[in-house]
Amino acid sequence: MTKIYVLDTNVLLQDPNAVFSFQDNEIVIPAVVLEELDSKKRDMSEIGRNARHVSKLIDSFRKTGKLHEQIILENGGTLRIELNHRSFHQLQEIFLEKTNDNRILAVAKNIAIEEEGKEDGKPVIIVSKDALLRVKADALGLLAEDFLSDRVVEVEHLYTGMQEIFVDIDCLRIFYEKGEISALDLSEKKTFYPNQFVIMKDEMGSSSSGIGMVDKRGANIKKLKSSYESIWGIRPRNAQQMMAAELLFRNDIQLVTMIGKAGTGKTLLALAAGLMQTEDLQSYKKLLVARPIVPVGKDIGYLPGEKQEKLRPWMQPIYDNLEYLFNTKKPGELDSILAGMGSIEVEALTYIRGRSIPEQFIIIDEAQNLTKHEAKTILTRVGERSKIVLMGDPQQIDHPYLDEYNNGLTYVLEKFKGESAAGHIKLVKGERSQLAQLAADIL
Missing domain, CATH: 2.30.130 (Archaeosine Trna-guanine Transglycosylase; Chain: A, domain 4)
Structure with a gap:
């Protein structure tokens, strides 16, 4: 039996091709979803890009028929924009406010009532990444599901x-x-x-x-090729760190992915390996360190100063590790060292599009906050004789539309696990401190 799927806006913002994920079933997009997509299309982030992609995709469907009636998709399913089921009569005693979520629920409820009156009525299912909307749907007696097709x-x-x-x-x-x-x-x-x-x-x-x-x-x-007794003043403390060092120093492995809880040594080990190969071994011309700008908690707004001053708070975790590796004691000493060396660049991923990065050791920290598209954009920037390291913790995600199953880091490591140019390791033992390891385990 075919089913009717009513899509929430966040499904389309997460995966702009989601309409092709429901096989030969019916897809209903409430009119309010189009309004929400319209409000997001000017956003310069990945969300805005997806909103524009969906808008163009739906516009292209107009060539095959009238969207408010029903058009046939290439996978055998159908799609329609729902304009006639906005009545709040079924919801007014439960949800008083006419929010966008409640308008989507009203569409699904009215279609479900209509289907129940038919002999061959179809099940109506709301698909949403919003857990509370799924809870509301359940309270109304509607079927609701999370969108899982984007999970790697x-x-x-x-x-x-x-x-x-x-x-x-x-x-x-x-x-x-x-x-x-x-x-x-x-x-x-x-x-x-x-x-x-x-x-x-x-x-x-x-x-x-x-x-x-x-x-x-x-x-x-x-x-393994080497024991790596000393890497820029530090040494691997456990078997997984030794494996990570093997990947970081192998010239034939261009892509390294590392995952692990906080304190397992991902950033410190990658920075030490990058410094050694850039400064001592001269294998690369420059060390480039970058991370996505995604705030933890409430955003602090605009920051004063020039570009480097604005980036400093976001990049501070990188500088903390560099201060440890350079054993700096005085304020400003690290900045003087980095200015004198000239071969270390700490950058935000905001500025990476359009670049070509040859002969560099590239470290992308907190890569779990990347979308699949952003991860692809970064990897396609890597030039000849460069090596790139993506690392992070898939269970610590700050991006509102990502989770541990569909983020860019998880996507890359799973897609590249069978490729000879890539290597991956999961670090499991915390080495930061006993308290940090305990917090990572029990909190």
Whole structure:
């Protein structure tokens, strides 16, 4: 049986092609949704871009028929703009105010009543990213669903970049003697991705173990290239940080993604690796560090001063790590060091569109606040002989239209996990302080 889906505005702002996600069912867009899209189309952010995209898409549908009647979509479903079901008679005793959300509910309720009077009536379902609108719909006896088609993967199934397997002691002996071992010799049932880390443990329970990395073809598991005892004055403190260092120093891996809770060392380790390869090894001409400008809590409004002064509060977490790495003690000392070096650039992602960035070590912090489109925009800026590192915590998102399932960081790491030019690792152990680790675990 076909169904009728009534779409909320936030679904279209999240995914401008959402109308093609409902197979051969009927899609209803209330007129108030068009009004809300119109109010967003001048926004210069990703939301505004999506609003303009949806507006043009719906306008293109006019060529196939009258939108207020019904038009057939290319996937076999239908779409119509609903103009005739605005009556608040069914809602007036429950929701007094005629807000936009309540107007959407009124459309769905009136269509549902109309369908109930038919012999072959169809189920009517509201689709919304707004949890409270779904709660209101339930109170009215309407079916309501979250929009899930934009989810890349469930977080519990998120690619970690490593897997742990138990092997025969002879396999460990061969691994250490030859420096590599065939993936088929370890397990015929396991699927290995290029540049994935494998922790091998003795199946008999001894303390023998080994850490290897899958090659580009996914055929062999090789020993890590270096122990990285000192990286710009710091050293990896656990196995996952050692794996991260391997990815950060491999010239054949152009894209590195790292996820982990606060305090796991993502930013510090990436900055140290970038400084070492830019200043000491001269592998790159410049270190570029950027992060999206998304406030935590209420926005503090416009900031005074020139561009760098305006950016300083947003970039302060980066400067905090640089102060630690340069071991600065006095106010202004870090600024003097950075001005003298000239090879370190701290920038906001606002200014990255249109650029081409060759021969640079690029670090994008807080990448979980990127949309899929923004992540694509950033990666397509990367020039020849550059390396880019995307890192963040998918469970700490400040963007109003993103969640842990559909953000740009999750999107990139899942799409690139089978590519030989990319590597990923999930950091699990906090190293900032005992209190920070405790807070990350229990709060």
